[in-house]
Amino acid sequence: MDYKNFIGGAWLATAESTPNVNPSDTTDILGHAAKGTVADLDRAIDASHAAAPEWATSTPQQRFDVLDFIGTEILARKEELGTLLSREEGKTLPEGIGEAARAGQIFKFFAGEALRQTGDRLDSVRPGVEIDITRSPVGVIGLITPWNFPIAIPAWKLAPAICYGNTVILKPAELVPGCAHALVEIISRSGLPAGVVNLVMGRGSELGPRMIDSDKVNAISFTGSVPTGRGIAAACGANLKKVQLEMGGKNPMVVLDDADLELAVDACLNGAFFSTGQRCTASSRLIVTEKIHDQFVATLYDRMMALKVGHALEAGIQMGPVVDQRQLEQNLSYTEIAGKEGGKVLGGQQLELATKGFFMAPALISETTNAMRINREEVFGPVASVVRVKDYDEALYVANDTEFGLSAGICTTSLKYAQHFKRNAQAGMVMVNLPTAGVDYHVPFGGTKGSSFGSREQGRYAAEFYTTVKTAYTLP
Ligand code: UN1
Secondary structure, three states: OEEOEEEOOEEEOOOOEEEEEEOOEEEEEEEEEEOOOHHHHHHHHHHHHHHHHHHHOOOHHHHHHHHHHHHHHHHHOHHHHHHHHHHHHOOOHHHHHHHHHHHHHHHHHHHHHHHOOOOEEEEOOOOOOEEEEEEEEOOEEEEEOOOOOOOHHHHHHHHHHHHOOOEEEEEOOOOOHHHHHHHHHHHHOOOOOOOOEEEOOOOHHHHHHHHHHOOOOOEEEEEOOHHHHHHHHHHHHHOOOEEEEEOOOOEEEEEOOOOOHHHHHHHHHHHHHHHHHOOOOOEEEEEEEHHHHHHHHHHHHHHHHOOOEOOOOOOOOOEOOOOOHHHHHHHHHHHHHHHHOOOEEEEOOEOOOOOOOOOEOOEEEEEEOOOOHHHHOOOOOOEEEEEEEOOHHHHHHHHHOOOOOOEEEEEOOOHHHHHHHHHHOOOOEEEEOOOOOOOOOOOOEOOOHHHEEOOOEOHHHHHHHHEEEEEEEEOO
16 A cells, blocks of 8 residues: 555645555565655645635534544544554554544544534723624644544544644654554545645654644644754744644642552553553553552562563464564663662563564553652663652652653542642543553643643643634724
């Protein structure tokens, strides 16, 4: 399969291409993806720019129809799209299908939102003058998406962009061209005018800066690493370009003595290792109070070792491979560093299975302190560490002692501690007796501190980024 770029309503091949490798079996090449050049991107920017005035004045009905068409087709094809996703990215098939369904639901949500746009009308402080406050589209938006949620994250940027009348250029991660291509192929048949959605695959380091420098691009929404995000924020700041960043996490999960042990172990198992730990919302720091600590670590270790790791498309597999060789090496190097720093490393070895893929056992690192690198830096793999603490107060302190602030969880049966944690955890999302990862599609998503920058994604709050506010005064 050749994945072409989609520019101004036409599918265009490029001179060079990149192979799309299955991380569960590196002999399985799904296809070859276009490697767009700066000239291709410029063409896509021009197409978006040209399409912007027409789409900005489209009716709520037109927007509903397009978004509803896309959502309906994704949901009808969720098994097929989920299979493609799992084959390309490596999350297990149930996870892949679940993510495809989530993408469909996101489009359905924003289809409804297109019909529910409201504004405010106020009286002026001046006699007889009326004020109305409305939201207008931002214009042309560059969307830069990561490999770990190859259909849901493009969906949660594309759907609001379309809903609020913008045009876009989607630049997906090079590791996952198949999902982006499949999604844009559906969009291409949805009735959207040519140029509203453009797909340009290629090198982020080449295309990203051009997108940010172009004065025809009005805003950038990015999900990815902190260093890249910082660079984008600085460049957008210099160009006075609206920017929204979702970056890393080092998400704490606090387990108190009074927690329901089974529930806490389930939440940590899910939060730390599902999707191979490749979620910015993963629970990577398990902060456990003294009395429950040993039993918690022993139970979680048993459950972790029982997880079936293997080919993402094989039935019964609970954890798929790591996405690629570079990420695998990073994970293994972090477990090694944690061991050298004095952590007790359980699991975490590379695995040789029937197919040649990037497999590793999940890793639990106990006896760590929050000062160790393993607790300061994001690994982005199936690696969780445990910090033993005295009591709730120390747990909260350790939970907040990080430069990140995406998601924070607590397992407790105490209403008092749950309530206090909800109020005082420095994170954009707080989970009580639930995994830190795995979020709903109809509510805001985002963090504080180094994890996010700009306004929230998803739910109605997405309007903040994808629109600009206009205040109009009238003397009738
Ligand atoms: C989830 O936990 O359900 O890159 C979503 C990420 C996040 C999405 C997490 N932007 O992992």
